[in-house]
Amino acid sequence: MPIIEIQIENLHKAFDDKQILKGINLDLYQGDVIAIVGGSGCGKTVLMNHILGQIVPDRGNVRVIDHNNPAEPFRDLADIHGFELDSIHQHWGVVFQRNALFSGTVYENIALWLKEVKGLHDDAILPIAQKYLKAVALPDDKQFLNRPHEKLSGGMAKRLAIARALSMGPIVVFYDEPTTGLDPTSSAQIHNLIFDTHFEIDKRTSIIITHDKDLLNRLQPRIIMLHEGNILFDGPFEEFKDSGSEVIRPYFDLMPILHKRNILDK
Numbered sequence: 292m293p294i295i296e297i298q299i300e301n302l303h304k305a306f307d308d309k310q311i312l313k314g315i316n317l318d319l320y321q322g323d324v325i326a327i328v329g330g331s332g333c334g335k336t337v338l339m340n341h342i343l344g345q346i347v348p349d350r351g352n353v354r355v356i357d358h359n360n361p362a363e364p365f366r367d368l369a370d371i372h373g374f375e376l377d378s379i380h381q382h383w384g385v386v387f388q389r390n391a392l393f394s395g396t397v398y399e400n401i402a403l404w405l406k407e408v409k410g411l412h413d414d415a416i417l418p419i420a421q422k423y424l425k426a427v428a429l430p431d432d433k434q435f436l437n438r439p440h441e442k443l444s445g446g447m448a449k450r451l452a453i454a455r456a457l458s459m460g461p462i463v464v465f466y467d468e469p470t471t472g473l474d475p476t477s478s479a480q481i482h483n484l485i486f487d488t489h490f491e492i493d494k495r496t497s498i499i500i501t502h503d504k505d506l507l508n509r510l511q512p513r514i515i516m517l518h519e520g521n522i523l524f525d526g527p528f529e530e531f532k533d534s535g536s537e538v539i540r541p542y543f544d545l546m547p548i549l550h551k552r553n554i555l556d557k
């Protein structure tokens with residue numbers, strides 16, 4: 292039996308009377324690669340932010356495994372706050388859609404969580420920072436480590452956000468549009484990195500919001516497609532790709548165009 296890592300039950304959320312999520316039910320299993328897809332504004336990031344505990348549901352529940360307390364592993368987010376939520380997040384890595392870099396240098400961006408969450412010191416952090424900067428094909432020399440994050444291009448900032456998330460050695464990794472805005476060469480590097488990272492530790496769960504058809508082809512994930520507040524499709528990529536559904540077919544065929552439009556949106 293697969294083990295559930297994250298469970299969403301009857302999740303409803305509206306903003307200003309606009310119902311975004313209309314009763315989502317979803318079990319995400321340990322060790323899986325899951326892609327959440329769907330048109331712009333359909334609620335993918337809102338769904339992720341519920342799992343992260345950043346949005347409180349109007350109705351329904353989100354339950355997650357606390358890897359610090361294996362004896363009592365399944366926790367309802369409605370019952371936990373503050374340091375208990377931090378304890379769960381110790382084992383999660385998140386790449387936010389808009390990167391969410393801290394003010395400060397490249398090094399400080401990677402070091403902050405390693406210091407505050409893992410309690411590491413600079414001498415232990417430096418090799419970790421260098422390892423993950425290399426993994427995302429960024430320079431790892433002193434000059435680059437000391438560069439203020441505002442001096443990075445959009446693509447470099449995205450890669451730094453990925454390096455920061457992975458440097459935590461997370462058991463669960465969330466990527467919100469990890470390749471949007473990257474050139475094809477950088478995208479291909481990130482596809483490989485997400486793939487390799489997934490298998491780096493046993494039972495790592497990777498949850499990816501994306502419009503990137505090449506990334507889906509590379510990962511062959513379980514696909515969850517949101518549409519009009521509900522899950523329209525939940526199944527293997529193979530099946531999604533060949534679907535004859537009159538909603539899925541045009542969505543899939545136009546995916547590269549969606550990707551471009553997202554770049555222009557920025």
Ligand SMILES: Nc1ncnc2c1ncn2[C@@H]1O[C@H](COP(=O)(O)OP(=O)(O)O)[C@@H](O)[C@H]1O
Nearest residue numbers: 306307311329330331332333334335336337338
């Ligand atoms: N904090 C908020 N306040 C009001 N509306 C929001 C808020 N967050 C998201 N929305 C709206 O919810 C819808 C879904 O947003 P989002 O999940 O970001 O879409 P996407 O699927 O592109 O990630 C959009 O219409 C967005 O404008």
Ligand SMILES: [Mg+2]
Nearest residue numbers: 335336337388
């Ligand atoms: Mg989004």
